Amino acid sequence: MTTTQKTDFLVYDRAVGMTVMEGKGFYYPVDTIAGKDDRLYVINRSKEETVRGIRVTMCDLDGGYYGNFGTYGFGGGQLVWPACGAVDSRGRFFVSDERLHRISAFDPAGNYLFHWGRAGSDEGELDTPSGIAFDGEDNIYVADAYNNRVQKFTAEGEFVLVIGADGPGAVSLPWGLATDGQDNIYVADFGNDCIKKFSATGEFLAQFGEFGRGDGQFTKPASVAVDRDGYIYVADWGNERVQVLDPNGGFVTKVRGEGTISDWAANFLSINREEAAARATANLEMDIDFAIDDPHEESSHIEKYFWCPSSIRLDSRGYLYVTETNRHRIQVYRRG
């Protein structure tokens, strides 16, 4: 594995979004999916203290805002612990729910269609479904987190296959999933601090990385994406960074985040001038002696850094969306 960093591989493009409990903005966003015409669906987890804030925000890369759908609740089309999303070939939007142990489907405009999923540990049952991803035939893979496996279903919820339940490819608390052009499956193996690759039939193919903070190492990876050339992008969540691997798993580059003021944030600051003036006097990138050695702590102080990058996704144009849960923002990158 090479450790020479290709520093111009990823180029920062812009930030999207800002913190808003309701309406135009994000509130603890956990995933961003590019749907039909690259419309973005941003899943807002919110917090247990309030029933407000839980929603899916529809927007685009240029700051366009198209409203929200989904509210807190246990009924059809409602969400409690929304986790990850995916869009099928028809543009339908699917979202997993880690509290309700189910997958809900909406049409491209956000109208509720149906949901499926039953809590449990038997085949076809779910315990805390996290990452989801479609293959080229509209089968859906589900990271069945607390059952420590990935399951494959039809889009309507018919069980197909179990992956990664045991053997050398066994996964632990899997989080994000991705598929590539050959319908291979990539798993962000949170519990084992690595990325695992499986074939469409569930055969374990490869493991990338191991626990650590060095190049090509991971700490609690959250999400993975694969581009047309086979490059693998990882939200290295516990290290508060993004890493890129080549198709063989060789280290390519890493970025720590360079968030700037988004259009929505600029609008907020233009209206709230007292806060903008105070912000202008602040140094938000200062050197600090930290009490503990933890990138999470560093990110909590340095606003431009990723803070809890829970999701990494590509759109059809190759833009890379890094959803930062604790900064309520998406940092957008593209290939250099």
Add this chain to the structure above:
Amino acid sequence: MLDNNIELIAHLLRRAGFGANRQELANYQSIGYEATVEELLYPREEQRLSEYLIRRFHPELSGMMGPLASGENWLYRMATTNAPLREKMTLFWHGIFATGYNKVIHGKALSDQTRMFRMHATGSFRTLLLELSRDPAMIIWLDNQDNHKDAINENYGRELLELFSMGAGNYSEQDIKECARAFTGWTIANREYMELRSQRDSDWPYGRISWHYEFHPDDHDEGEKEFLGERGNFNGEDIIDIICRQPATARFISRHLYSFFVADEPPVPEWPYTPPADQEAIDTLTQAYFDHDYNIGEMLRVLFNSDFFKADEARYRKVKSPVELVAGVLRLTGEFDRPRYEILERFSQASYMGQILNNPPSVEGWHTGTDWLNSGTLVERINFASKQIGDATKPGIGSMVERIATEMKESSSPDMLVDACLEEVGALSVDEDTRRVLVDFSARGSRGADRQHIADLLQMVGATQEFQRA
């Protein structure tokens, strides 16, 4: 000889931790009382629910934009740690250096303060006071960011002496002023922006930004000061050195430790007028303070191994604080072996009983002992404890019920079933009145392995006065 009296060890775990179930007690019993004290003081490896898991499933317990998150995060620790004394001491310091969200309006800053208490909980009192004086949440809580070279703000200086170290009657008003002068220039970075965001409860545009300490030498009073009879060009660190040398400080901390771990003392404002219940115990702890260079852990070792702590009459004399009660129940139920949506509801129960972590009623902290109890809070306490402990769907309770059911036979008497239940929840001793009620209830059910009856009896145990006490 190995002292492995299980009731004594259970007493220790109720005070130095949040109680222990039968299996945990058996483990401690195998090493004996003194070794258990050492294990509590210096845990070999702290295991608990991973912070990564909490952050993954509860983003708010990581980003901390609201008033409850820092406390919820802490409750997870209390409910799952195998280093319970560390959390208990963290709670002890929070009760003394009481800092509240209602003014700080920054959950992460409060969580950072909790982490600081945890790191220094059983170390040098001098180090702790120094870290406290540099703690951003404390700086904002007591306005030290407004303590300037040419216009002092006495708030922190006053409370440092009155509530945090020596107690009223041991210093003069002039000492407070000199103390405040020594802490001028101790502030937080980006003060203007951070203070404004706090005042506005602003999460915008990108969530909270952590605070950190900053010293401004140009705003620090470099002049000579006279403090507690000593003269010099003192800064805050020098002031803390002087404070730590005072016998009044040793007595103050000793009395706090006694009140928290042995028997309730009156509220701090009454201390100048009310002598300690056990002056000899305070003297013993005071001596330990000086013998061990202000080391709190060494004071605790003396305390836990003392006769005044081990005495029969010391047991069940303390009323558990709401957080102690809730954390203890959650440790028994084992419900939070993984992150669960319900943590907020469990955390909220402590607030219904009168205690919200990281939001005490004032800088004086909470009034403890029987002040926790009134007709409303007592009902909340009993309902919570009995409901949780009687719920066999919870993994910890289910295991207890199974163990008891396995041991009980048709020939087992109602007394035996009561004993088995009391043993499972932590070798609980009850008085005769309580026992009579429990045995009556026990006799009403079927003999042997009736799991529902066992769960119902456990529910009754959760409602006893002994379970509400430590």
